[in-house]
Amino acid sequence: xxDVVIVGAGPTGLMAACELALAGVSCTILDKRDSESxxxxxxxxxxxxxxxxxxxxxxxxxxxxxxxxxxxxxxxASRVDFGRLDTRYPMLLLVPQNGTEKLLQQRAAELGVQIxxxxxxxxxxxxxxxxxxxxxxxxxAGRRAADGPTDTGRLYEVLxxxxxxxxxxxxxxxxxxxxxRAARPLDGTRPEATLIRPDGYVxxxxxxxxxxxxxxxxxxxxxxxxxxxxxxAA
Ligand SMILES: Cc1cc2nc3c(=O)[nH]c(=O)nc-3n(C[C@H](O)[C@H](O)[C@H](O)COP(=O)(O)OP(=O)(O)OC[C@H]3O[C@@H](n4cnc5c(N)ncnc54)[C@H](O)[C@@H]3O)c2cc1C
Numbered sequence: 432x433x434d435v436v437i438v439g440a441g442p443t444g445l446m447a448a449c450e451l452a453l454a455g456v457s458c459t460i461l462d463k464r465d466s467e468s469x470x471x472x473x474x475x476x477x478x479x480x481x482x483x484x485x486x487x488x489x490x491x492x493x494x495x496x497x498x499x500x501x502x503x504x505x506x507x508a509s510r511v512d513f514g515r516l517d518t519r520y521p522m523l524l525l526v527p528q529n530g531t532e533k534l535l536q537q538r539a540a541e542l543g544v545q546i547x548x549x550x551x552x553x554x555x556x557x558x559x560x561x562x563x564x565x566x567x568x569x570x571x572a573g574r575r576a577a578d579g580p581t582d583t584g585r586l587y588e589v590l591x592x593x594x595x596x597x598x599x600x601x602x603x604x605x606x607x608x609x610x611x612r613a614a615r616p617l618d619g620t621r622p623e624a625t626l627i628r629p630d631g632y633v634x635x636x637x638x639x640x641x642x643x644x645x646x647x648x649x650x651x652x653x654x655x656x657x658x659x660x661x662x663x664a665a
Contacts, residue, residue, distance in 0.1 A: 433459045433545070438552045440464075442473065442528065445535035449487065452542035460544060463551035467536070471527040478513070481520035489534055490520065496534075497526030595634075595650055597642070599624035606653035607646050 435451055437444045440462035451458045476484075476493065484490045499522040501514040514521045536546065595611040597603050601624065603613045611626075626635040626645050635645035647653070 433457045435459075436461060438462075440532070440536070440546050440548075441468070442531055442535060445532060445539055448539050448544040449535065449542055452539070452544050453487075458544055460539070460546045461550040461552055462546065462548050465549040468529050468532060471529065473528040473531065474525055476524040476526060476531070478516050478518045478520045478522070481522075481524060482518060485519060487538070489538060493526055493531065493534060494520065494522075494524060496530055497524045499524050594629055596627045597624060597646075598627060599642070604642065604646065604653075607650055609654055610650050611646065 434456045435458040437448050437458055437460045440460045444460050444462075448458050448460050476497070481490050481493065484493060501512070501522055503511050503513070503523060505511060513523055539546065596614050597611050598614050600615055602615070603611045624642055625633055626642075626649060628634045628649065634649050635641075643653075
């Protein structure tokens with residue numbers, strides 16, 4: 432079990448993983464490719480990128496394996512002189528992207544980052560299980576809600592509205608519609624429903640029989656008692 436899962440073992444994902452690992456956050460990277468990349472897209476590294484990599488002890492190693500250009504002539508009679516830059520790396524370094532990735536992968540491995548290949552991410556969702564013998568308790572209670580996709584947009588966009596959000600495939604009971612918004616999980620087969628407070632914490636989760644009690648507890652009495660129990664889709 433890791434604190435963070437990163438999708439994509441390109442330069443961005445690898446660098447983010449190294450930074451997280453340095454901060455003591457465990458992470459794993461998932462990449463859909465079954466092997467390391469052999470493509471060269473980013474082949475030119477500028478001074479600032481090299482300075483940032485240097486801050487993590489990787490600048491000199493990259494320079495040693497690349498081809499530094501001090502001057503380039505982008506068009507007729509024009510000249511860009513990188514050698515005049517006030518930096519440890521006054522150059523444009525030509526190095527294939529997979530070379531940069533190899534170095535970052537090596538560093539990530541040293542820091543304990545796991546890279547799983549042939550692992551295509553197809554979606555995000557909430558996963559939870561009830562503790563044995565405690566059907567009313569929930570392990571997500573009090574934790575920040577996961578940022579999962581819904582068919583009404585990403586969950587955090589719904590949360591940002593500052594209202595209660597019921598994550599459920601049945602929608603919000605009509606009597607609470609003024610105060611509670613609905614977000615439907617992509618996987619509509621789950622029987623569980625989750626009520627998320629405006630501050631992003633999961634306030635309650637359980638089956639639909641418990642929705643009314645949870646709504647009363649967290650949102651107050653129903654606006655229209657006649658609508659109670661109606662789980663019409665919002
Ligand atoms: C033709 C071209 C030339 C370029 N030249 C330069 C240059 O000279 N200098 C420069 O600085 N930049 C250049 N760039 C840009 C550079 O390639 C990108 O900025 C860089 O690759 C971005 O890194 P990244 O890690 O964000 O994404 P990527 O390198 O694209 O890596 C994304 C990774 O995520 C994985 N992935 C994607 N979807 C999923 C999924 N659903 N599940 C699991 N894994 C997934 C992919 O397999 C891939 O390994 C160029 C780009 C192109 C296209």
